[in-house]
Amino acid sequence: MSASSPFEDHARDAVIVAAVRTAVGKASKGSLAETRAEDLGRAVLQGALERLPGLSPELIEDVIIGCAMPEGEQGLNMARTISLYSGLPVTTPAVTINRFCASGLQAIAYAAERIRLGDADIIAAGGVESMSHVPMTGFRLSPHPAIVDAMPEVYMGMGHTAEEVARRYGVTREEQDAFAASSHRKAAAAIEAGRYQAEIVPITTSRSGVNDAGRPWSKVITFDTDEGVRPETTVQTLAPLKPSFAREGTVTAGNTSQMSDGAAAVIVMSRARAEELGYRPLAVFRGFSVAGVAPEVMGIGPIEAVPKALKKAGITLDQVDLFELNEAFAAQCVPIIKELGINPEIVNVNGGAIALGHPLGCTGTKLSVSLIHELGRRGGGIGVVTMCIGGGMGAAGVIEVYNSDQ
Numbered sequence: 001m002s003a004s005s006p007f008e009d010h011a012r013d014a015v016i017v018a019a020v021r022t023a024v025g026k027a028s029k030g031s032l033a034e035t036r037a038e039d040l041g042r043a044v045l046q047g048a049l050e051r052l053p054g055l056s057p058e059l060i061e062d063v064i065i066g067c068a069m070p071e072g073e074q075g076l077n078m079a080r081t082i083s084l085y086s087g088l089p090v091t092t093p094a095v096t097i098n099r100f101c102a103s104g105l106q107a108i109a110y111a112a113e114r115i116r117l118g119d120a121d122i123i124a125a126g127g128v129e130s131m132s133h134v135p136m137t138g139f140r141l142s143p144h145p146a147i148v149d150a151m152p153e154v155y156m157g158m159g160h161t162a163e164e165v166a167r168r169y170g171v172t173r174e175e176q177d178a179f180a181a182s183s184h185r186k187a188a189a190a191i192e193a194g195r196y197q198a199e200i201v202p203i204t205t206s207r208s209g210v211n212d213a214g215r216p217w218s219k220v221i222t223f224d225t226d227e228g229v230r231p232e233t234t235v236q237t238l239a240p241l242k243p244s245f246a247r248e249g250t251v252t253a254g255n256t257s258q259m260s261d262g263a264a265a266v267i268v269m270s271r272a273r274a275e276e277l278g279y280r281p282l283a284v285f286r287g288f289s290v291a292g293v294a295p296e297v298m299g300i301g302p303i304e305a306v307p308k309a310l311k312k313a314g315i316t317l318d319q320v321d322l323f324e325l326n327e328a329f330a331a332q333c334v335p336i337i338k339e340l341g342i343n344p345e346i347v348n349v350n351g352g353a354i355a356l357g358h359p360l361g362c363t364g365t366k367l368s369v370s371l372i373h374e375l376g377r378r379g380g381g382i383g384v385v386t387m388c389i390g391g392g393m394g395a396a397g398v399i400e401v402y403n404s405d406q
Contacts (some may be wrong), residue, residue: 002336006315006382007286007400011272014112015281016074016399017049019369020201021264024226024357027131031216031223032261037074037130040263041065041082044126045202048265049086052279055267056262057087061120063094064110066103066127068360069134078128098361101326101387102290102395104264104308105364109288109397111268120275126265127362136259136360154294158390159245159256165299166250169335173250178331180255180354183327188231188352195350199373200224228258228357246296255330265367280399280402283372286382287313287398294392299332301394302386303339309384309396317341321381322374326366328388329353350374363387368399376404 022043025032026129032040045063047056065079073295079094104127111123142156156164165171190196208218233254243249274281280330289312291304302325309315317340325347327333333352337344353363364387370384382402386396 005400006319007136007284008099009271011104011270012116012118013271014115014268014285015271015274016266016283016285017269017274017279017281018048018267018374019282019372020047020051020198021199021366021369022262024228024262025223026228027259027261030227030261031207031221032130032205033132034207035130035203035261037078037133038081038126039084039205040128040203040261040314041128042086042200043203043261044265045082045086047183048071048124048267050342052267055277057092058089059122060088060092060124062123063088064107064123064125065094065096065098066107066361066364067098068100068129069136069138070104071138072126074130074134080267082118082128099395100390101328101358102196102364102389103361103395104366105368105385105387106394107399108266108268108285108365108368112285112288112369115268115270121270123268125229125268125269125365126263127365128263129359129361130261131259131359132261145224148265150282153294154391156296157245158328158366159251161296161298162251162331163246163249165335166298168297171250171331171334174235176250176255177235179330179334180237181233181379183348183352183354184230184233186349187226187229187355190350191225191229195374195377197368199369219278221272226356228260229351229355231238239366251331255354257328257353257358260359262357262359262362262366264362266365266368276378282376282402282404285397286400288396290395292393298390298392299329299388300335301388302336302396303394305394305396306340306386308342308386311396315382315397315398319382320384321346321378322371322383323347324371324383324385325352326358326363326367327354327385328358331387333389338384364395368397371399372401373405375401379403
């Protein structure tokens with residue numbers, strides 16, 4: 001605990017001792033389009049463990065992986081497959097969990113809760129999603145007829161919920177495009193400055209296709225840079241785009257998050273166990289909360305979740321140094337920042353999902369990893385990771401980060 005920290009340290013604190021992610025690929029047409037989710041998961045789980053020299057795999061007591069669409073290649077309890085594929089012993093259990101877009105953050109929260117309760121001392125947690133291999137609504141969307149009749153908003157498409165948020169909160173097209181352009185600008189600057197390098201685990205994979213002459217080709221690549229960022233994006237380049245979900249709408253492909261592939265992982269330990277093994281904590285998971293909102297305005301979920309998480313952690317908004325707010329849609333980010341009274345200058349300082357991508361179940365862990373590394377570079381502080389959740393929820397986690405130079 002630093003002199004300025006509002007928290008007291010305890011032996012059962014859930015400390016994060018390793019935090020990594022893959023670079024994020026464009027779904028269907030990007031560098032990870034032919035990479036299976038299990039390979040993404042193995043890359044980050046092994047990558048996290050490699051940052052803890054001397055840690056015996058037998059000491060990992062559980063593996064918790066978040067995935068928003070756990071079917072097809074991501075089904076059959078993918079966490080267990082990833083655990084075994086990564087070389088962990090058969091005695092290490094694993095579980096795949098699903099809270100849609102908050103799955104990766106929920107995985108960390110579950111790990112932290114078990115550690116604080118004394119139920120475990122070392123847990124690997126993370127999130128994995130290949131939107132190239134498993135589509136956003138799964139392979140066979142099957143709404144319940146009675147629910148469709150009684151509560152159609154339960155199945156409302158995410159883009160239409162964003163339009164509803166924009167309508168209710170008076171968010172203009174210009175505000176959304178300005179927010180989106182800023183995301184690309186900040187992300188491009190972060191990549192140029194190398195601010196993401198320390199958190200990214202390079203992944204070797206293959207790509208194939210057919211050339212103009214009709215001949216097949218294939219090549220092995222090393223993927224280590226987020227590929228969705230468009231540095232040339234401005235309000236002017238976004239303005240001609242047509243609405244995606246409503247004829248007179250304001251939500252477009254340009255001010256919406258990208259469909260993506262990626263994975264991220266952290267190793268969570270009790271403070272006592274980390275000290276015993278000689279691993280320096282990068283951060284402490286201080287609090288977590290989930291809140292419910294109307295499904296048709298699911299994007300405002302963080303407006304309810306953030307205050308709950310801050311209260312649980314025993315801090316106030318003015319004590320937060322950085323926010324990682326998932327940019328599902330600019331239409332929901334703009335009112336969240338306004339309604340909560342957050343200083344926009346501390347939100348997504350290195351860009352967000354509109355530029356970098358939103359690999360659903362991976363996102364919560366990915367944002368946590370990025371927050372930990374950025375706050376560590378800044379000398380430490382308190383950060384909040386938050387996102388809306390399809391179906392009408394919001395989630396928020398409070399993370400205290402230590403100075404990475406200490």
